[in-house]
Amino acid sequence: MNTPAEASHNHPHPSEHDHKKCVSEALDTAEHLCVVRGVQLTPIRHQVLELIWDSHKAVKAYELLDRIKPLKDGAKPATIYRALDFLIEQGLIHRVESLNAFVGCSSSGHQHEQLLLICKHCNEVEERPATEVMQALSQELEQAGFVVHSKAIEVRGICVKCAALYDDQD
Amino acid sequence: MNTPAEASHNHPHPSEHDHKKCVSEALDTAEHLCVVRGVQLTPIRHQVLELIWDSHKAVKAYELLDRIKPLKDGAKPATIYRALDFLIEQGLIHRVESLNAFVGCSSSGHQHEQLLLICKHCNEVEERPATEVMQALSQELEQAGFVVHSKAIEVRGICVKCAALYDDQD
DNA sequence: TTACCGAGCGTTATAATATAACATCCGATT
DNA sequence: AATCGGATGTTATATTATAACGCTCGGTAA
Numbered sequence: 198m199n200t201p202a203e204a205s206h207n208h209p210h211p212s213e214h215d216h217k218k219c220v221s222e223a224l225d226t227a228e229h230l231c232v233v234r235g236v237q238l239t240p241i242r243h244q245v246l247e248l249i250w251d252s253h254k255a256v257k258a259y260e261l262l263d264r265i266k267p268l269k270d271g272a273k274p275a276t277i278y279r280a281l282d283f284l285i286e287q288g289l290i291h292r293v294e295s296l297n298a299f300v301g302c303s304s305s306g307h308q309h310e311q312l313l314l315i316c317k318h319c320n321e322v323e324e325r326p327a328t329e330v331m332q333a334l335s336q337e338l339e340q341a342g343f344v345v346h347s348k349a350i351e352v353r354g355i356c357v358k359c360a361a362l363y364d365d366q367d
Numbered sequence: 368m369n370t371p372a373e374a375s376h377n378h379p380h381p382s383e384h385d386h387k388k389c390v391s392e393a394l395d396t397a398e399h400l401c402v403v404r405g406v407q408l409t410p411i412r413h414q415v416l417e418l419i420w421d422s423h424k425a426v427k428a429y430e431l432l433d434r435i436k437p438l439k440d441g442a443k444p445a446t447i448y449r450a451l452d453f454l455i456e457q458g459l460i461h462r463v464e465s466l467n468a469f470v471g472c473s474s475s476g477h478q479h480e481q482l483l484l485i486c487k488h489c490n491e492v493e494e495r496p497a498t499e500v501m502q503a504l505s506q507e508l509e510q511a512g513f514v515v516h517s518k519a520i521e522v523r524g525i526c527v528k529c530a531a532l533y534d535d536q537d
Numbered sequence: 538t539t540a541c542c543g544a545g546c547g548t549t550a551t552a553a554t555a556t557a558a559c560a561t562c563c564g565a566t567t
Numbered sequence: 568a569a570t571c572g573g574a575t576g577t578t579a580t581a582t583t584a585t586a587a588c589g590c591t592c593g594g595t596a597a
Contacts, residue, residue: 239574259553273577278555294464295519297554297583312504314513325511329503334482334522337497342527343484349465351519352504357512409545428583443548448584467554467583540597547590554583561576567569 208252209319210358219303220250226305227289236287244268245280246301249290253321255298293322294349310348316356323356379489380528389473390420396475397459406457414438415450416471419460423491425468463492464519480518486526493526 208216227246231238238246248264249256262277269276281299284290288309291300295315300322302309312327330350338345397416401408408416418434419426432447439446451469454460458479460469465485470492472479482497500520508515 237574241575257553258555271576274555275557275577276575279575294521297467312507314508314511317516323511323513325507327504327507330500330507333499333503334497334520337482337495337500338484338522341484341493341495342530343493343522344525344530345522346487346524347522349519349521349523350504351464352508352513352515352517353519354516355514360512360514407545411546441547444584445548445586446546449546538597540595542593542595544593545591548588550586550588552583552585554581556581557579559577559579562574564571564573566571 209321213358216252219253219301220247223250223289223301223303223305227287230287230289230305234287236283241265241269241276242280242283245277246284246289249284249299250301253300253323255293255296255300255315255320255322257296257298261299291322291324292349293351295351295353311350313349313351314356315351315353316359317353318355318359318362321356379491383528386422389423389471390417393420393459393471393473393475397457400457400459400475404457406453411435411439411446412450412453415447416454416459419454419469420471423470423493425463425466425470425485425490425492427466427468431469461492461494462519463521465521465523481520483519483521484526485521485523486529487523488525488529488532491526 208214224243224247227243228238244265245261248261251264258274258277258281261281262272262274265272265277281290281292284299285292287305289302289305291302291309291311291313292298293300293313293315300313302311303324304311304326308326310331311324312330314323314325316322327350334348334350394413394417397413398408414435415431418431421434428444428447428451431451432442432444435442435447451460451462454469455462457475459472459475461472461479461481461483462468463470463483463485470483472481473494474481474496478496480501481494482500484493484495486492497520504518504520
């Protein structure tokens with residue numbers, strides 16, 4: 198398959214994983230979930246999701262716009278933002294609040310709310326279920342009597358792989 | 368003292384607390400910390416901090432700009448953003464990432480990183496130390512080998528006071 | 538004193554992010 | 568055939584944020 202995702206994918210920690218698998222799993226899951234839910238993963242939405250999954254980096258909306266223009270001539274901001282809205286609603290991507298950017302969600306089906314570890318060096322975002330944290334948070338929120346709509350738990354810093362590089366080289 | 372803060376303050380849950388005390392404590396703490404740290408809480412910075420403390424609501428940068436213009440003729444975006452940068456650096460305010468907005472920090476001296484509970488109804492932001500959550504998070508981050516620069520832990524929903532109003536009235 | 542330096546601020550311009558509003562298309566239903 | 572709703576096209580604009588450059592002023596080194 199000559200997808201743009203495969204063509205332009207650029208992973209800073211290459212030995213670590215088979216990214217094609219990430220992408221195909223994410224897309225398969227997305228397609229399946231949309232069928233089950235009776236919502237449409239239209240070509241545009243699919244393309245945007247694929248572009249987001251090009252890497253594990255957080256991507257800006259206008260970056261996506263630039264990258265979808267060759268595929269979708271005449272794409273405008275609304276094209277992207279509508280697709281992003283849909284993908285977020287369906288839990289297929291995360292909005293990274295502290296970056297105004299977007300990243301694929303690996304656990305779309307089950308557990309969408311996760312701890313996001315955002316590396317300032319490689320710009321990758323790691324999702325972690327962080328069950329202990331989530332449990333403590335639920336308790337805290339219950340104590341506070343707060344009715345939750347959504348959560349954003351984001352930590353910025355240097356990921357373990359980049360930290361290792363720093364130790365070795367910088 | 369005929370401060371703008373007192374003049375325009377508007378609290379949706381009025382019986383709950385003495386807001387003048389919040390403001391004066393926040394400003395006193397800020398002044399003290401800046402002296403100790405050898406940094407300047409200039410008139411502009413002080414005014415912006417005061418405007419932010421007008422309420423416990425998250426405030427947008429351009430709202431602050433509009434509100435500082437009468438006091439500081441010719442104020443421009445940079446005026447506000449520079450002050451905000453300073454106040455954030457000094458831990459005197461929080462940037463609410465999921466709103467692109469700002470709110471005073473009650474615990475400037477000691478424990479800046481807190482859980483923020485953001486009410487969609489009254490728009491107030493409650494800070495909570497949430498020590499159990501923070502502890503679990505620290506553990507998680509240590510396990511992940513992630514070097515932390517900053518954290519944003521934000522929950523959006525309905526605060527306990529507004530939830531009570533909903534139960535009674537809506 | 539004079540020269541310099543850096544922090545803070547004024548000012549202009551523009552970049553980057555996001556939404557509103559209305560038109561059109563197209564497939565499903567009546 | 569009529570119509571209805573979801574998705575998309577299209578134009579315009581709102582909102583958020585930064586860049587870049589110059590001035591002032593107070594401290595300090597020559």
